[in-house]
Amino acid sequence: AIQLTQSPSSLSASVGDRVTITCRASQGIDTALAWYQQKPGNPPKLLIYDASSLQSGVPSRFSGSGSGTDFTLTISSLQPEDFASYYCQQSNSFPLTFGGGTKLEIK
């Protein structure tokens, strides 16, 4: 199974900061990677698919990049509603897998 390693596992930042979360795959997955945001008590919400495509309705401050084994999710200017947990997920091959998550907290 392809393992996804997210870093950091937790992150403290302030409103207005630029934040980057990384996701490393244990083997190449081309661009078959998605990013999700999850707030407490809610299901995950799709942010980015195909590594860099922004899901409709998602603010443009979110962006994704990468291919092969190394990927990043960047939030250009943190807003109060962005404090949440973030997960990467690969769809290159079964079993599908998620990264361990990054909890983004207010500093």
Added chain:
Amino acid sequence: EVQLVESGGGLVQPGGSLRLSCAGSGFSFSDYGMNWVRQAPGKGLEWISYISISSSTVHYADSVKGRFTISRDNVKNSLYLQMNSLRVEDTAIYYCARRGYYDRFDPWGQGTLVTVSS
């Protein structure tokens, strides 16, 4: 509105069985593959099963293989997860999620809680 609604969760003893359902609406259910994903309390997301449009292809995570069975009824616009031989570690919120273009999971249901405890 595209919507998925799970049901069937509850409290069950170890070794017991439970059947989860996921009802789709607002889209052509028979045109999409579907997934089950779970989240243990305070933990991350774990994909557990996928079923193709016609049910011809199914996949399972090793953690549930041989115990869980995914199925669907395209006439009823419904997805199912039959869970047998349940273990304490199967305690989680279970989400269904539609597989869209580029294999993206969108949308997700609100989830149904399964608690395995004696």
